[in-house]
Amino acid sequence: MRSASRLKHLNPLRLLPRLQSARYPYERLPLDSRNGSPFSTSPPNQDHWLSPKRIGGDRWRMRVCRTSPVRLLLFAVTLVLLFALLAAGAYRVGKERELKNKPAPRELFAWEHFSRLNGYYNGIRSLVPISQYMPDNRYNASVPPQPVSGEDAISLPMTPLLNPEPFSPYPQYDSEEYLRDHFKVETCYLDEASKTPAPETYAYPGLPQHMSVPFLGSYKELGLTDSKCFDRYSRFAPYGYGYNASAGGLGLGNHSEKAGSERVFAQSGLVDYRKVDWGTAQRICYEKNRERFEGDIKVGDQNDTATAPKKKKIGRQAYVLRTWSGYYYNDHQIVSLRAMINELSLRSGGEYDVHFLVHIKDDSIPIWADAATYQQTLEANVPREFWNISTLWSEAQMMEYYPGPFTDNVANMAGSSIHSVYRSAHFALQWFAQQHPEYEFYWNWEMDIRYTGHYYELNDRIGAWARQQPRKGLWERSERFYIPGHHGDWTDFTQMVEHETQERGEGPVWGPVNDFENTGMLPPPDATAHPPRQYHEDNFEWGVGEDADLIVFNPIFKPNMTNWVFRLDVTGYNLSCPVPPRRAAIVTVARLSSRLLSVMHEETWRMKHTMFPEMWPPTVCLHHGLKAVYAPHPIYFDHDWPLDYMDRVFNHPQAEHESPFGWGEHNLFGSSFYYSSGFSGALWRRWLGQQENGEGGARSEKAGSGRMCLRSTLFHPIKHETNSAD
Incomplete structure (x- = not known):
């Protein structure tokens, strides 16, 4: 029975591999101290059964020739029964231990009790004109309709009743009105021979019936x-989706539902991308349109300059x-990148240049010292079509560009050096802006973002909207989520x-916030040092027509009012004084002006000031009186939230740990845009x-209503895609 005693402690679950926990997130939730996710389960132990060892030699061999068949049979049956009993006992003990160690099911969050919204999944066969469209949102007042399926789907047309149309958000470049104030926009091409024009993008003039509407942000307000x-x-x-490599495509979507897709190809044709060089295409496009960007030039009678x-x-x-x-560039990423470059740069006549800023993780590679090494490293890490728009950098290079010491850190929660990309991703962007002073604005974009809409429309409209925002109340508006169904229009x-x-008795931000107790502060730029009038005298005038120095895609919140884990990652300020006032916006996606990046650069190299990447640009704007804006782009949710409750959760948390930028971040898990979103x-x-x-x-x-058709939507994060649509 010694064997039985030993076997009863064996646990079959120990054969399972240990689950790998996620990388340290922004904040650990109280439900799970390991990785901040309330959906995690504790990993099983990683103990393994040892393989049985051969003990002794021939004395363990049965001598069949000297044993009768009956005795041999009884011995075999006894062994079988013995092992069956041992196995049953071990299994029972293992199950008991498994049940004992199994964590209790977690309590559902409040938002998980709301009805699921399914209108997103109604397909292209259910398209209706906007005049007939009704969303499925019921705001928890009743149950939303179910997606179209079964007999309802059978009754739908086999192909969409509406046809795809070219989607062009650009000014009418050839109109008399545009040409009166602007130079002519020359057509740009994908190839040097100017044989393949930059392609158009297409959209359907309608929406799937009952598709949900966004809870946060507004198409109307931003002009989308x-x-x-x-x-x-x-x-x-138009970017290689839906046709084979033999025709210059990628082969994606060849076996998926495609009814009516031939209407798109009839307009777009098949573009061959096998020899496209985006760097060359962008350079030629800019050179053809150079005069558009060289300043105010008088035209007409040069003798009458007045x-x-x-x-x-x-x-x-x-x-x-x-x-x-x-980094792995899958085919879905490739078509997204092609769309981005074509729509922002080529179709706009060179207004944008798309760049890859490539972090070379191996600091031992001297990319800054040898051209051949640089080129070899580039070609090994970037697809060929993007070689000529790529710039390499490394942390070792940033250590030379921004030499230490960086002292007086309040709290290094990341546990990494100040020059690590995790703590100072902005170093490389600041450096890049210093190398490329020809741009007025720099969009910091992440590789795990996708957009179903047209990139030029998004960027152009957001920039124009931010330009018209008055500075009065701007910081206070930007720290809140805009919920149109609850708040009404923007006014x-x-x-x-x-x-x-006013009710809270808070003093609004008006000009630079630089009167805090500390030492060694750089003065703000002359243009922003002094507001033109007192706050109460301003009729929402100051700032209108002024381009924003910073545009972000989540609210600009006060870190000291939350338990966001990086709220105290502040470096270079006097530790004997209170921590400076600061602001942050989760996710480093943003548009930054050359003025802002110049101030950030000066503060970094001259004053040795820096903060966690999502806190540094907003805080520099706060201290130096620069214009910072949260753009309320449309954000969808997978559950049907009541709007008053949503406003209370996102805009009026009762305690620091309830903030959506701390332990309350679970409220954004079901959204279409947040760093930890699953939806x-x-x-x-x-x-x-x-x-x-x-x-x-x-x-x-x-079998249902066909493939999905969504409005313009910004998605983050997208951590994986497969190359098969089956």
């Missing part, structure tokens, strides 16, 4: 189109994609924020035609 939708073919067919009209200068912008060595929202600010990736992959959690995929789309 809300009456059209994009399916994966209208969005990406009356000659001026052509307006178009400011150039850099769209900087933050990538790294070893109502502005007045409400003013009223709340964003799920919805994006369903839109691509892939299965997610046993739902969607080609068979489901064909």
